[in-house]
Amino acid sequence: MRFFSILAAVAVTAILALSILARPQLMAMLGMDAPQAETPQPEQADAEGAAKVAEPTQRTRRVKVSVRRFEAQEVDSAVVLRGQTQAVRQVDVRAETSAVVASAPLRKGAEISQGDPLCELDPGTRGSALQEARARLSEAQSRVPEAEARVEQARAQLEEAEINQNAASRLSEDGFASQTRVASSDAAVATARAAITSATAGLSAAQSGIEAATAAVASAEKEIERLTITAPFDGLLESDTAELGSLLQPGGLCATIIQLDPIKLVGFVPETEVNRVSLGARAGARLAAGGGQVTGKVIFLSRSADPQTRTFRVEIEVPNPDLAIRDGQTAEIAIASAGVQAQMIPQSAMTLNDNGTLGVRTVDAEDVVSFVPVSIMRDAATGVWVTGLPDTANVIVVGQEYVTEGVKVDPTYQEVTQ
Structure with a gap:
């Protein structure tokens, strides 16, 4: 019985396999017609052909962009920083002695010359x-x-005593003088020498007295000179001089003087730019609040950095004959450096890549887009000067945000005048 069950299962499996794999032949053996394939209508065939033709066209369509060709130019590179004007000299003139002011005060803003009296005491x-x-x-x-x-008298007495001593010694040797006379002459010589020492000390004391008196006279004259406080240099009074009748003690303020011609521009250079600045380099500045533009040269560059900001102090001397530049004005300073190759491009042409790097998108001879990082030198009214591009660069100025690196575009070139 089990054998027939297995044989029936095999037969059923064979029939199912034939019905799936050889359906047309099985239906022919049974006298049944196979289903006819549906014939496509002419309109449907035309639509499918048009779609197949349009599909490659859509795949080859390119984005249209506007491109400008920029040529590199040699541009004077400059180190740009912000700073302020500073008087080349500023000093607080103070009293050196104690006395009452006996002169009328000079008012602030007055022009003074070196040696002019400021305060009379x-x-x-x-x-x-x-x-x-x-x-x-x-x-x-x-x-x-x-x-x-x-x-001189003591010296003469010493000479006389020495002569008498010599004579007494010779007479004593010949037996014509006593020992008492010899001893008396020796004592006279000693007395004369002591007199010379005393007279010399008296002369030294007299000379010391002269020196002391001379010093006292010089001190009294200097004290009188200190009664007139004068200007140490040409400049302007930044404050009123001491008021009439006020008491000035040593160190008391008489006046504050500033010198504005020439004037200094003071700024701080970052450590990444300090090697581009040198003494004697030309520099220009634009003063805030309509102060105009000025030019000068670098006269000082610090050798040590500020411990807080890691910047280096730089000073620029600028002529100021009409005193139009004031102390403490804000200035945008540009210090000339070696020239570099750069292009001026529209600021709107710059973009960022996926990594956040600033640059521009360019096209090559095959119209393939590339991304080129750039560095901004400085801006101008018509654009920005950048470095990092090749000498000739085809920069996308319109449509750069709609393309990516490596794709082909349909460029339209524009004319540009730099």
């Missing part, structure tokens, strides 16, 4: 002190001749 008794010092000097000078005479 009351002399008080300083004139009498000077006269006393001069009198002591005269007295000391009169003592010098007397002391010199005493020295």
